[in-house]
Amino acid sequence: MSNCWNQTRAATSLIRRLKRSIINPAAVARPRCFTTAEGHRPSLVHKRSLDILHDPWFNKGTAFSMTERDRLDLRGLLPPNIMSPEQQIERFMVDLKRLEVQARDGPSDPNALAKWRILNRLHDRNETMYYKVLIANIEEYAPIVYTPTVGLVCQNYSGLFRRPRGMYFSAEDRGEMMSMVYNWPADQVDMIVVTDGSRILGLGDLGVQGIGIAIGKLDLYVAAAGINPQRVLPVMIDVGTNNEKLLKDPLYLGLQQHRLDGDEYIAVIDEFMEAVFTRWPNVIVQFEDFQSKWAFKLLQRYRNTYRMFNDDVQGTAGVAIAGLLGAVRAQGRPMIDFPKQKIVVAGAGSAGIGVLNAARKTMARMLGNNETAFDSAKSQFWVVDANGLITEERENIDPVALPFARKIKEAGRQGLREGASLVEVVEQVKPDVLLGLSAVGGLFSKEVLEALKGSTSTRPAIFAMSNPTKNAECTPEEAFSIVGDNIIFASGSPFRDVNLGDGHVGHCNQGNNMYLFPGIGLGTLLSGSRIISDGMLQAAAERCVSFVFCF
Numbered sequence: 001m002s003n004c005w006n007q008t009r010a011a012t013s014l015i016r017r018l019k020r021s022i023i024n025p026a027a028v029a030r031p032r033c034f035t036t037a038e039g040h041r042p043s044l045v046h047k048r049s050l051d052i053l054h055d056p057w058f059n060k061g062t063a064f065s066m067t068e069r070d071r072l073d074l075r076g077l078l079p080p081n082i083m084s085p086e087q088q089i090e091r092f093m094v095d096l097k098r099l100e101v102q103a104r105d106g107p108s109d110p111n112a113l114a115k116w117r118i119l120n121r122l123h124d125r126n127e128t129m130y131y132k133v134l135i136a137n138i139e140e141y142a143p144i145v146y147t148p149t150v151g152l153v154c155q156n157y158s159g160l161f162r163r164p165r166g167m168y169f170s171a172e173d174r175g176e177m178m179s180m181v182y183n184w185p186a187d188q189v190d191m192i193v194v195t196d197g198s199r200i201l202g203l204g205d206l207g208v209q210g211i212g213i214a215i216g217k218l219d220l221y222v223a224a225a226g227i228n229p230q231r232v233l234p235v236m237i238d239v240g241t242n243n244e245k246l247l248k249d250p251l252y253l254g255l256q257q258h259r260l261d262g263d264e265y266i267a268v269i270d271e272f273m274e275a276v277f278t279r280w281p282n283v284i285v286q287f288e289d290f291q292s293k294w295a296f297k298l299l300q301r302y303r304n305t306y307r308m309f310n311d312d313v314q315g316t317a318g319v320a321i322a323g324l325l326g327a328v329r330a331q332g333r334p335m336i337d338f339p340k341q342k343i344v345v346a347g348a349g350s351a352g353i354g355v356l357n358a359a360r361k362t363m364a365r366m367l368g369n370n371e372t373a374f375d376s377a378k379s380q381f382w383v384v385d386a387n388g389l390i391t392e393e394r395e396n397i398d399p400v401a402l403p404f405a406r407k408i409k410e411a412g413r414q415g416l417r418e419g420a421s422l423v424e425v426v427e428q429v430k431p432d433v434l435l436g437l438s439a440v441g442g443l444f445s446k447e448v449l450e451a452l453k454g455s456t457s458t459r460p461a462i463f464a465m466s467n468p469t470k471n472a473e474c475t476p477e478e479a480f481s482i483v484g485d486n487i488i489f490a491s492g493s494p495f496r497d498v499n500l501g502d503g504h505v506g507h508c509n510q511g512n513n514m515y516l517f518p519g520i521g522l523g524t525l526l527s528g529s530r531i532i533s534d535g536m537l538q539a540a541a542e543r544c545v546s547f548v549f550c551f
Ligand SMILES: NC(=O)c1ccc[n+]([C@@H]2O[C@H](COP(=O)([O-])OP(=O)(O)OC[C@H]3O[C@@H](n4cnc5c(N)ncnc54)[C@H](O)[C@@H]3O)[C@@H](O)[C@H]2O)c1
Pocket: 199, 200, 201, 202, 203, 291, 292, 311, 312, 316, 319, 346, 347, 348, 349, 350, 351, 352, 384, 385, 386, 387, 422, 436, 437, 438, 439, 440, 443, 465, 466, 467, 468, 471, 491, 492, 493, 511, 512, 513, 514
């Protein structure tokens, strides 16, 4: 819910300066013969000649000085004119900016994939320059290296794959992971983002191609939290895929078998966790885009033993809390009014339930933090999934959704029943907030938005948080035109602000866990905490609120 990259950058650059030796890529592991930007901290490089030019961690391309060229056996391997890093970037940006002549970037940027390719090639040959470009233009290129373009990249990954990035552990590697983990060249890894590709954004099971999401998340760890790019590791755990199209595609790069399940599945993830924490005991592992069925189970299984968290469950929750509190403020009410908000949530998966749990805890704290407070907080939520309103009458209810099932009598008094449709629920409840984490594009239809006009709030909030762009529950244009100019709007993927006429702007805030997960990782790294506790996540969410401007 924030357009606050500037503040985030200012904060992280401050931390970076304070903790330079830990997290500044320029200051760590630089080869002895290189001159760093600050001109200090030499470090050893054993490579010579073309091996250096082909190593993205050390390659400086045309920016190698004459002395460096002599020392590293590079003389004659590069054009003679030595470029400054600034000139190199200028030359690169000419190439990239050419794509913006015909089309400005944005949610439906037709050149997004072409831009991703150009940036990815730079990432492959010169990491330092890649991150300089990304950090300097983060607002512009986050939607390219991250959501929404990363979704398209994952969908097409088998075709786009050129050079490997990160590690792949597959079901075929059972029994081997403890030794495989030593194939990674870095002796220190601070951050791993791991996925099993089972629920990539709102795009479903993309199997091995889901590694793109781990790469995109780690790009933000480097660009927004200043983590050393040599100490990040994207990981794909390939236990197969249930995506029939991929299973039939001869060019698909992953295991062509159905997903492992049950104990077999857990055994693979257990082996992976043991292997990475044996080699890098201080690493932090972010679980990303695991289908809900496993997201909660794995979080409970590991969270008290390993330094890990689940971004979709816990990162999203923190950002949503920041947005929900920001909305209360934008309604002109004191934050303490948060427990009075009526919230309809569409989607009861890893993200929806994560948000509900955190919102309930936050409300309960505001109400006195006792059993009664905890109980009365849950009465503020109405949860609708693919089968409609969730009540205690629901058969085979998912245990994680059970605490939010409405009592059937209570629902009846409101004119609602088990399985009531989203329109009916919005009509009857008249919520202050309508929040979507359903992965269903267009779910907030004209009828649903019309119903929200009856909200008891002067400024109803609509959070269409599903990704990527086409999966958003509604667009800001639809929300402003149907519900009215006064709404508070946020989306998971970036949209442009809406021109409301007469010089008025309908602001589209962004509600994406990218505003939190880099801070969760950085905070854990710097604090040295052995686990990532609820208290830490709550503190992170509260910090995030202070950066939020909900228009
Ligand atoms: N903005 C963010 O930071 C952020 C963070 C995490 C997830 N997400 C997005 O949230 C979406 C859901 O993620 P998830 O992990 O919870 O997925 P999931 O598949 O586990 O859950 C989806 C939920 O939506 C429900 N649903 C399906 N059709 C529905 C309908 N017609 N009406 C109401 N509910 C319906 C399903 O029953 C299920 O409960 C994805 O698009 C993902 O990209 C966004």
